[in-house]
Amino acid sequence: MKILVAVKQVPDTATQVKISADPRAIDTTGITWIVSPYDEFAVEEALRIKEKRGQGEVVAVSLGPERVKEALRSCLAMGCDRAIHLNDPAWNDADTLVTSKALAAVVKQEAPQLLLCGRQAIDDDMGAVAAQLAELLGWPCASWIMEEAIDGDGKTVRTARQVEGGLEVFDLPLPAVLTAQKGLNEPRYPTLRGIMGAKKKEIRDVKAADLGWAPEPPQLSVVTLEALPPRPPGRILQGDVPTAVKELVRSLREEAKAI
Amino acid sequence: MANAFWCIVEDDRRGAPKKVMAEVIGEAARVSSGQAEAVWLTDTATEAGLTQLAEWGATKVWLLENAALAPYRGEIWVGAAAELAAKERPKAIFAPVTSRAREFVARLAARLGVGLAADCVAFAMEGDRLVATRPVYAGKLLAKVTWAKTPWVATLRPNVFRPAEARPGRTATVERPTAATAAAQMRFVERREEVSTGLPELTEAEIVLSGGRGMKGPEHYVILEDMARVIGAAVGASRAAVDAGWRPHRFQIGQTGRTISPKLYMGFGVSGAIQHLAGMRTSKVIVAVNKDAEAPIFKIADYGIVADLFEVVPELTKEFKKLLEK
Numbered sequence A: 001m002k003i004l005v006a007v008k009q010v011p012d013t014a015t016q017v018k019i020s021a022d023p024r025a026i027d028t029t030g031i032t033w034i035v036s037p038y039d040e041f042a043v044e045e046a047l048r049i050k051e052k053r054g055q056g057e058v059v060a061v062s063l064g065p066e067r068v069k070e071a072l073r074s075c076l077a078m079g080c081d082r083a084i085h086l087n088d089p090a091w092n093d094a095d096t097l098v099t100s101k102a103l104a105a106v107v108k109q110e111a112p113q114l115l116l117c118g119r120q121a122i123d124d125d126m127g128a129v130a131a132q133l134a135e136l137l138g139w140p141c142a143s144w145i146m147e148e149a150i151d152g153d154g155k156t157v158r159t160a161r162q163v164e165g166g167l168e169v170f171d172l173p174l175p176a177v178l179t180a181q182k183g184l185n186e187p188r189y190p191t192l193r194g195i196m197g198a199k200k201k202e203i204r205d206v207k208a209a210d211l212g213w214a215p216e217p218p219q220l221s222v223v224t225l226e227a228l229p230p231r232p233p234g235r236i237l238q239g240d241v242p243t244a245v246k247e248l249v250r251s252l253r254e255e256a257k258a259i
Numbered sequence B: 001m002a003n004a005f006w007c008i009v010e011d012d013r014r015g016a017p018k019k020v021m022a023e024v025i026g027e028a029a030r031v032s033s034g035q036a037e038a039v040w041l042t043d044t045a046t047e048a049g050l051t052q053l054a055e056w057g058a059t060k061v062w063l064l065e066n067a068a069l070a071p072y073r074g075e076i077w078v079g080a081a082a083e084l085a086a087k088e089r090p091k092a093i094f095a096p097v098t099s100r101a102r103e104f105v106a107r108l109a110a111r112l113g114v115g116l117a118a119d120c121v122a123f124a125m126e127g128d129r130l131v132a133t134r135p136v137y138a139g140k141l142l143a144k145v146t147w148a149k150t151p152w153v154a155t156l157r158p159n160v161f162r163p164a165e166a167r168p169g170r171t172a173t174v175e176r177p178t179a180a181t182a183a184a185q186m187r188f189v190e191r192r193e194e195v196s197t198g199l200p201e202l203t204e205a206e207i208v209l210s211g212g213r214g215m216k217g218p219e220h221y222v223i224l225e226d227m228a229r230v231i232g233a234a235v236g237a238s239r240a241a242v243d244a245g246w247r248p249h250r251f252q253i254g255q256t257g258r259t260i261s262p263k264l265y266m267g268f269g270v271s272g273a274i275q276h277l278a279g280m281r282t283s284k285v286i287v288a289v290n291k292d293a294e295a296p297i298f299k300i301a302d303y304g305i306v307a308d309l310f311e312v313v314p315e316l317t318k319e320f321k322k323l324l325e326k
């Protein structure tokens, strides 16, 4: 079974982000980049499927600039067999739909039985690319999955998606798109052997021309990025616990009108 | 209608729209000067539910009622909604951020070939274009975005927009177009209900109490649940508490959990890590109880108490009881 995993490289959440001279973008100097955490769950699940079935291929795919190779390299170190890097300035201003169209073109070429994505990328937080890929490919899709099991002959996947108030279990014929929610698994750390081995694995560069890509304007564009408006300064309530608590309840009722 | 702002209805699966729809319809009506229309895909709609949508200000309800539409499957919903959108050409399509609506409108936007702005917290018309504001980078920045063409597809973060007032007597025309339902690829097997806590859903609650590592163990959450019952709150947790196995993951607040925006958030023994803040910083009022005066959560808290939570919580529950019994 061939499984494709779409991974996005994102700034580490602990790093500070600053707006660049172009107010539509962030200043990327000094940023530490990581694989988006939900995409690590997706990679882990793909590797487990392969291990359970005793055969198969796991291919990591990412769209983005040259630095994205590092993210792909860490997926290879986790155990992915090879990687594909959509690396072309034609995609510099990609919105979710352009990203999805480019990824869909690669998925069609690769023709996997399963496409795993993260629930959402933790920088732009659209939570859209996986669903849009499903739409463009005409594949069924289950989002926010907490478990999955593929049947013996690799024809269907039974999966539980998280919804408000519970889980909904569905059977999806393959090929299908699934998005990983936290709780699906615990991603492994790359071993030293994995890291060494990753250096020899293939990362194939794909250019827009390789996909017969016609220029595609973004449907959504960023007008500007802004810093958060400052919150009014808060107040530490003084006194012993009963005094502070009384003052809190009074403030919540009378000032904040929150209770 | 070409100027209509569609509002995709989130319902309780028993024929009534959820109250978050008052926010979606209210904002759609505000931005469009009264052109909000509801689009309801369901297997069961009730008369009371239709009336509710009208009273919130929907001028028309497009009711697509068909057994095949429940439970939600994107592959079926998109076909039905896209066909109607092609005919009616709405100017915008709004939906609340819920697990299904989020996936659904992303697929719909792809089918229609238009842009999508997810998890918006504000809208403004600038001339004849709509500009949406949405948090990015774990809520550290706000992005203003706009669309190349209509329909403008967007999801709205719950509890952020002012809900429309229900005005009895307002009515809406109900259209019942026949929905084309594609053959399903996904086969529904079962729904597994969560064990109910008897408390409100985390993302829908107006008040959320959050317990972090300072709670010291799963057995202590009962003190937060006691308080929650008194004030009608939901109880959430930090990732440290979830990873320790004290609370199930569905209660996690933050970047890799739920995003909430209640009227009142109260953190107990939560340090306020950036990833936790990502999930709650748009809360209207923030209270922090922590024994460490240097804890970062105090930087964004409106009210703070520097003390042992195990002393504060019972006292606070007692005072809330007194207040609400009055």
Ligand SMILES: Cc1cc2nc3c(=O)[nH]c(=O)nc-3n(C[C@@H](O)[C@H](O)[C@H](O)COP(=O)(O)OP(=O)(O)OC[C@H]3O[C@@H](n4cnc5c(N)ncnc54)[C@H](O)[C@@H]3O)c2cc1C
Pocket: A005, A006, A007, A008, A009, A025, A036, A038, A039, A061, A062, A063, A064, A092, A093, A094, A095, A096, A097, A099, A103, A116, A117, A118, A119, A120, A121, A122, A123, A124, A125, A126, A127, A128, A129, A130, A218, A220, A221, A222
């Ligand atoms: C220089 C620059 C300019 C940009 N300009 C715009 C713009 O004009 N308009 C706009 O809307 N956005 C713009 N973006 C942001 C943008 O391209 C988003 O990253 C993209 O739309 C994907 O959305 P998301 O990150 O929210 O992914 P989500 O939809 O949240 O991602 C869901 C899942 O899809 C997969 N996925 C997402 N992105 C990728 C990827 N790149 N490669 C592989 N898999 C992926 C992952 O599995 C991920 O977990 C810009 C970004 C950059 C760096």
Ligand SMILES: Cc1cc2nc3c(=O)[nH]c(=O)nc-3n(C[C@H](O)[C@H](O)[C@H](O)COP(=O)(O)OP(=O)(O)OC[C@H]3O[C@@H](n4cnc5c(N)ncnc54)[C@H](O)[C@@H]3O)c2cc1C
Pocket: A013, A037, B211, B212, B213, B214, B215, B237, B238, B239, B240, B241, B252, B253, B254, B255, B256, B257, B258, B268, B269, B270, B271, B272, B273, B274, B275, B276, B279, B289, B290, B291, B292, B295, B307, B308, B309, B310
């Ligand atoms: C990629 C990534 C994603 C993440 N996503 C999330 C997420 O979604 N949500 C999330 O919450 N975290 C997330 N985290 C983890 C985050 O970085 C923090 O580790 C976590 O939020 C800490 O939880 P905490 O505040 O409960 O624990 P701690 O940071 O350990 O804080 C405990 C606090 O309790 C106080 N305390 C202890 N005892 C008492 C007492 N008796 N009375 C009063 N106060 C007391 C202490 O002073 C301390 O401030 C993520 C991290 C990463 C790297």
